[in-house]
Amino acid sequence: MAVYIIFFGPPGSGKGTQASRVAADLAIPQISTGDLLRSHVSQGTALGKVAKPIMESGALVPDDLVTAMLRERLAQKDASGGALFDGYPRTVPQAAALDGILAERGGKVGAVLFIDVPDAPIVDRLVKRAALEGRADDTPETIRERLRVYREKTAPLADRYQAAGVLRTIDGFRSIDAVAADVRAAVEAARKGAR
Ligand code: AP5
Secondary structure, three states: OOEEEEEEOOOOOOHHHHHHHHHHHHOOOEEEHHHHHHHHHHHOOHHHHHHHHHHHHOOOOOHHHHHHHHHHHHOOHHHOOEEEEEOOOOOHHHHHHHHHHHHHOOOOEEEEEEEEOOHHHHHHHHHHHHHHHOOOOOOHHHHHHHHHHHHHHHOOHHHHHHHOOOEEEEEOOOOHHHHHHHHHHHHHHHHHHHO
């Protein structure tokens, strides 16, 4: 049975880092809405033109646009065995939309891996990344806004997934390998549950 796992947590918590390792292990695609949006921005598509200033401000791109993009990506062949969601859902309407999309495929969210990291190391990590990669939204000001938006719009989703019995909290303020070991164990448990 297809397995659907959400990597959840504040900006810079390591969602992408961990999801890409699991994707390589399981041959299930990592679907990062941030990466998909950045690719639209660099290609200058209509969606990219709308998304660019929003992303640079640290706000969220409108739910309907992001959900349509996600639905299209999930329809690709490589996602027939499941997907690892990195950066989606981020709002209550997105979580409801994802439940509907997965139900249409005969699936459901198998696990939500909440990678928990305090604010101070997040700012350090993202400022470091800005120096290396120059991501437009990794400025100290925008990082603060992304954290604020996360707390207001995204963090409340933890209650929804806790109530559904699928939330697994992982201490993300450790080495990448130590976090990966816990992520692997949680993914294995979710895959067993999906069989
Ligand atoms: P998005 O690209 O999703 O950014 P984000 O959530 O802010 O996440 P990041 O990519 O910054 O962090 P991450 O948790 O993946 O950590 P990573 O592994 O990269 O979204 C960008 C923007 O797009 C949003 O602000 C919004 O505008 C828009 N958007 C995207 N999705 C949307 C949606 N669903 N709805 C609406 N709008 C949406 O690691 C970060 C750094 O830390 C890296 O340098 C990494 O090497 C390092 N690191 C990772 N783990 C560790 C560790 N354990 N120890 C030390 N360093 C570590």
